[in-house]
Amino acid sequence: MHRLRSIKERSARWFMRIIAYCSILFLIIIGIALFVKAFPAIKNNGLWELLTSARWRPSGGKFGFLPFIISTLYVSAIAIAIALPLSLLTAIYLNSYASKGIRRFFAPVIDLLSGIPPVIYGVWGTITIVPFIANYIAPHFSGQSSGYSVMAGGIVLAVMIIPLLVGLLVEIFNSIPKEMTDASFSLGATKLQTVKRVILRRSLPGIVAVTVLSVSRAFGETMAVLMVCGNSTLMPHSLLDACYPIPALIANNYGEMLSIPGYESALMLAAFLLFVIVFLFNGISRLTLNHLEKRFHF
Amino acid sequence: MKKAEENIFKVFMIIAALIIIGLLLFILGTIILKGVPALSWNMITKLPGGGFYLGREGGVLNAIVGSLYVIAGAVAISIVISLPLVMYINFYLPHKSPLAGIVRFSFDILLGVPSIVYGAFGFALMIFLGMRASLAGGIITVAMLITPIMMRSFDEATKLMPRDLPDSLLSLGSTKYEMIKVIMRQLMPGFVTAALLATGRGIGDAATVLFTAGYTDNLPGSLSQPAATLPLSIFFQLGSPVAEVQNRAYASALILTFLILILSFAARYFSSKFSRNRL
């Protein structure tokens, strides 16, 4: 009886330990596997050439990623520019101004927004944002745009990262000890002064970390962006041009990538690049956030 | 002067909050308005008939069933991995163990890896193993996507649990394995919330199954056959030039949104039973 108990205990422990080590290994395996797959492309074309050339002719063996890299940066920048101010204002409101009732009402709103699948955001974008840009915004500028554009991608992406940003920002603001804001109030500071000089100041590293985290989310978002950004392999020159971010490129070409030599490897390189960037961005911001969490909870 | 500044700031904050609520309503409203007229009983009970993609008879039962198969398999795999893992790092490893820190950190990173990267990795893995796009491939890849979500969310819930019960069980002479069997009951709501969150995320994701699960108009008969999924069926139908097919994409989007809403509310219900409000 005693023996059986300790055997059970020991085998459970071993099973769990193996899973724990495997899960750490998994991260490394993904990186290595993608790199191995991407290696032929790097060997044939040279990494520098791949990253800086704008010529994309898979059938001719030309894989210049520059338009896709620029598209990714462009779309993500717009998304952050829209989402960050909205999220910051909302998070400050929820932390320092809103009543309990409003806070309780807001929690499911954020949950639902973050739960909506990318493909639904894509449908919504195609039905509303794309025609709006084509019919109302484009005519004021260059004139011709299908609406499937950098701007559409940026707007849809912004809506998608807002719940992530608001959720994390509220958490950061809530981790500020009440004694600290009380100290500011008891010196006669107004709420706005306390927000500006104490809350934001204290949270600055956290805000940066959260922004980096959502940038990396924006970099990797595929389906929704794919559905509204137009997917042109040409370099985008304005907000109203079509563009082609890296994830969309991978998703759109899976069908033919096995039939053209070198294509698969080039697309795997794209996936590898995404992985590395996300790894670094996530790693840095998570470390920052963990560090802050440790320092702030006492 | 100070007062005016304060008020202007307040107005901006309230506008921002209203915009966010407005966006949610706008998105749900759009999907409902466009989806309801195209929704019919046939949509959810019939397979695509001949000429379905030209606007004739049929429904998206293949995608609904396919998605349920994929997510059921993925959640099962994900539970088998995350449940023991969470127990291990919370109850077996000492408090503040570096291994637990590294596991949490790697899952935080995995949580941020985009689904398209999992899709590409899954695809590479399948080529390596000589598999073709199939239900099994979809299940494995979606499991990669949702395991970090389930693991981290369950882990957070477990960390919040008071340590009195585990400690008293141990002091009664239970082994840790026996202790876990007892406290699982307490951890159940947190666990269910985590599983529902992961389900919602997995069932709606298209980029993972795009390469790996394939697409078919039939129901998948075995793990090695391709399986259709709801997000992909929306994507393909929306790409059609035929208006009827596009309308069916809206109806399919409504079906998916409805599924997600149910999962989301269920998750909220369980987590509110369990812990204090997160916001």
Added chain:
Amino acid sequence: MTGTNHKIRIESLNVNIDGQHILKNIDLTIPGREITCVIGPSGCGKSTFLKSLNRMHDENPDVNVSGSIFVDNQDIYDRNINVIDIRKKMGLLAQHPCPLPMSVFDNVAYGPRIHSLDSKKEISKTVEHYLRLAGLWDEVKDKLHSSAAPLSLGQQQRLCLARGLATEPEYILGDEATSSLDPISTKKIEQLFVTLKEEYTIILVTHILRQARRLADYIVFMYLGEIIEAGPADEFFNNPKQQLTKDYIAGSFS
């Protein structure tokens, strides 16, 4: 006014927190330019009482305050009163020192800056003045522009005092202000209070009877949200009128 130096007059103050009646019908007059100690067992409402003096309860929607508190003949709970002015006038020293997330200098300059003192020269003069007053200048003058977090608890509390004084209050409210400090730091802070009562009216909440004996000119004894006895310290300790007071002073409960 009757010509005496009575500075704070409280009339039928009631405070409810989450429906619980914490302060019951407080009527009290607190003398100016003296140290008043509010004593009583923990949970008797001392801290709640102190917080109603600078309207910190405004920040918590679950707290309901009624009644009047006249400071220099002005009801601070009057509708037309700006809460900012009240808090500027009533400096609060909290139980745990809580430096703001900024440098030593900026901590002390915080109050003057938010109350729109802009001249750089004025600010640094003010900062130095109050750091000296709090007896901290010599210890921090070389690290004015580094973070306040590495200071010892005792230094932090004196920094908080300097920070509070820099907003130029007329009253100092101390909420168990020495309870988290070591004996030496406690002594320094207590000495400061004695010096400061020349110019300020000081109200200290404490549960340490000996501290009240050392410092107080005037004592308020609270029990379960009510004032049991209040009066000059000599009289209070040597000739208490209520049985409950006698028991408390004798140490029958604490």
